[in-house]
Amino acid sequence: MRTKPSLYAPVSLDLALTTQVALVTLSRSLRPYLRKGKAFVAALLVPSNSDINHYSDAAQWLLDAPRRERMIGGYDHAVIVIDAERARDSTVDRLEGLHKKMRVVVLVSSLDQLSDELKIMADVIGTLPPPNSADIRIAAKRMGFGNIRNEDASFLAAQDMSRVSLAMRRGRPIETVVDRLQQYPPIEKQTSAIHGQTEGPKLEDLSGYGDAKSWGLELAKDLADLRDRKVSWEDIDRGILLSGPPGSGKTSFASALARSCNASLVVGSAASWQAAGHLGDMLKAMRRAFSEAEKHAPAILFIDEFDSFGDRSTAVGDNSSYCRQVINALLESLDGIKKREGVVVVGATNFPELIDAALLRPGRLERHFVIAMPDDQTRDDIFRFFLGTELQGQDLRLVVSRSLGWSGAAIECCVRDARRAARRAQREMRVADLLSAMPTRIPIPPDMLRSNAVHEMGHAILGVLVEADRLLYVSIQESYADTNQVQMLGSAVFEVGPIVRKTSTYFENRIAILLAGVAAERIVYGDHSDGAGGHQSADLNLATDLATMLEVKWGFGQSLISVASDYPEYLEVMRSRQPQLTKHVETTLRTQMERASRMLEEHRDVLEFLAEQLVLHGRLEAIEVQEAVLSNRRTNMTSQAKVG
Structure with missing residues (x-):
């Protein structure tokens, strides 16, 4: 005996979170029409700041349920998307071709796309609500994450669904998903260029960094030779990957490298490009950053959170398509650097093992340097650098020992606080000022x-x-x-x-x-x-x-x-x-x-x-x-x- 298919509550572990959430809201809105088993045309406005393509995939999956469950013939259906990227003058033609379809879902991204022709045709016109915590819990359970906590669901519902979908990888605990999103909050500003930098240390001034520093100094010489036409662009490295724990100084390295190379610094990241909007907007922001670097060459293009682009070999469901399109566009931009003379890409990551291998091949980010947290000697050098002429000849061993695990930025902050304390006391700085600027030390029993x-x-x-x-x-x-x-x-x-x-x-x-x-x-x-x-x-x-x-x-x-x-x-x-x-x-x-x-x-x-x-x-x-x-x-x- 054939059982009645569950048209309004489909479940698939292969669908990404963005599609699962869209599926929940679509099922709720269309449930009365799906249950009746009758023909209908639904015109639905998707939530603002959401990717209409995810709702399109969900609608397709929803309407195709009878066919998957092997009902004889299924339903002849269609899903139409009308947004800024689709030509408006073809909308009428597209609608006229649907008169033989039994079930039609038309998705629009704004109210002005609800044309009179569409209103005449539609049996139901509605607005899909933005996802809430209950929707997130249902979608997460369908994906195999089990019953997640209310506070986690509320947090995820407040995030950009595309970012959440990137974080929710198969086999990753929901607690880790939340931690990742909290660790890397959205960056509102898009890519920015810093031209003609004059402030801050050069790579020659920084201690530590090992082989990465040696490479950077050689790059500075190569770019100088490029300006003097002693070498061609084909003789210069195109990019590197820096990996290391948070606070190890990857961003500082890129800034200092740009100064040593007398080059512009263009800064971008997956998060900042995603903040531009949907997939198409993200890809435009990414390409704009590369174009900006080309325009101001010689330039260092610094891309933070490089692992956030994902790995095509591990992406599943809808996330697989999203990840593939993003990485293909990034590969296209990286390969384009061969024609954009003077642009060197520096990628930074805390998780190099999560990066798509194709991005690390020769001609792209072809070298990988691991940046460790500063050791004792490096921290001593960093303190001396920021102190300048102050405390010359003074013993800083106690200060250095108490700064174990500190980054260069933390050391700079300590020196600044110590200098302020000495200024307030109207005297020269003392070693005691540095110690006072550090967190209180508690003796171990x-x-x-x-x-x-x-x-x-x-x-x-x-x-x-x-x-x-x-x-x-x-x-x-x-x-x-x-x-x-x-x-x-x-x-x-x-x-x-x-x-x-x-x-x-x-x-x-x-x-x-x-x-x-x-x-x-x-x-x-x-x-x-x-x-x-x-x-x-x-x-x-x-x-x-x-x-x-x-x-x-x-x-x-x-x-x-x-x-x-x-x-x-x-x-x-x-x-x-x-x-x-x-x-x-x-x-x-x-x-x-x-x-x-x-x-x-x-x-x-x-x-x-x-x-x-x-x-x-x-x-x-x-x-x-x-x-x-x-x-x-x-x-x-x-x-x-x-x-x-």
């Missing part, structure tokens, strides 16, 4: 300080015992800033070699090193603290993701099938949906935890000795750890020989 030392020394000792990355140093903090931010109270710093054969043993060793902090705490205290897990950069989380990638990415597990995507949310979803995968990951973690515990137990004396030294000095170099471990090994070998 001695027992917690020793626990941190034991934990970090577990990482360091195992890093010496197994073959993986090279240990540089290990350190702990004696105090923490009185802020709400997550802070690193200690670290064992390793360096990845330029050429490393990364086998299953290499990754297993890395997992063991990550788990060695927990193992060390358990050996000394009988248990470990909560700092080892609970956030993406925590030891347990990193080890879990690495163990998962052993199974699904590099072919070291039970299957040779490889999954390219490796961002944490995706790996988490894979584990939640594949119990057998979770079992294998747990086995790997247990095995490496037992291994790390066994090795550290054999070196317990040196573990506790080095932990005390770390508490005393705050930092130990790799050579100090290596010598202590080697000495302990010799002692153990001598003891075993005597027993034998």
Whole structure:
């Protein structure tokens, strides 16, 4: 027996949020006519600031439901879109051709497009309401996100649906979607150009940035040679990608690069271009930014949030079409740079793994530089730069140690506040002014300080015992800033070699090193603290993701099938949906935890000795750890020989 199709509540996991929401509002408005099973023509005004194409796709999906559910013949239907991009003089002709259609939905983007001819033809004329939180909850549930919280639904309903659709990727928790949208709020202004910059540091003045700085200085020379006609445009790099955590100075790099190159700076981002309106408006804004850079060449075109354009290989549903059109337009603009002499593109991202691979090919963003947060020496240099002639010859080590994790912008703000305090006191600046301008530091209790030392020394000792990355140093903090931010109270710093054969043993060793902090705490205290897990950069989380990638990415597990995507949310979803995968990951973690515990137990004396030294000095170099471990090994070998 054939069941009656559910025409007014269709469900498809393949539809993106924008279409799902449009489907909810269309179903509600057309429900009486769909239930009657009769012919109708509906003229509907879509909400302002929405993409009419999403409503068109939803209407097509809605009217095509009988055909999908294999009702004999289905209904002969049509969906017509009338907006600024469709020629108005052809509207009558388009409507006249619909007299044989049983069901017709005509979508308009403004009231003036409701022509007399359309009013004569329509059985129902209405206005679709903008999406509300209830619509968002229904759409999210249909997409497989489950029952989302009211506050999350209200937040999403207040956002631009195209941005929300970009964030709501299959397998990504709704909490992460909300966090992404809050982290990257819409930017109202569109692209802007800064010409003939004279203020601010040049790249030569900035400390840090490593290979990216070297590349930038070479680019400055190349552009100077281009002006002097010593080289042609074909001899110059066209673009780079900068990746690194928020606050690492990617935007500052682009500004300083433009000054060093004596070039204009044009700034854009996916968010700023999306703020221009619908898909067509976004693409126009994007192309306008490239044209602006060409007009003011030589120019640096800085594109922030480069990962926001998405990846065509992972986009699904309606988002796949949107993502494809955006990236194709971006590729067209990047390739056009070959004819636009003097324009260099600098992309910036916090998530390089989410970028479409085609954007990173030669001739586009052909080089990738990772920008780390400033280390001790770099922060000292940054303080000296912003201080200028003030505090010359003064010891800033205490100031630098308390600025762990700070960006260059945070250091500039601190110097500015300290200078203001000295000015108010009508005297020259003192080191104490810098310290006063910093958040209050709270001493870490001695027992917690020793626990941190034991934990970090577990990482360091195992890093010496197994073959993986090279240990540089290990350190702990004696105090923490009185802020709400997550802070690193200690670290064992390793360096990845330029050429490393990364086998299953290499990754297993890395997992063991990550788990060695927990193992060390358990050996000394009988248990470990909560700092080892609970956030993406925590030891347990990193080890879990690495163990998962052993199974699904590099072919070291039970299957040779490889999954390219490796961002944490995706790996988490894979584990939640594949119990057998979770079992294998747990086995790997247990095995490496037992291994790390066994090795550290054999070196317990040196573990506790080095932990005390770390508490005393705050930092130990790799050579100090290596010598202590080697000495302990010799002692153990001598003891075993005597027993034998």
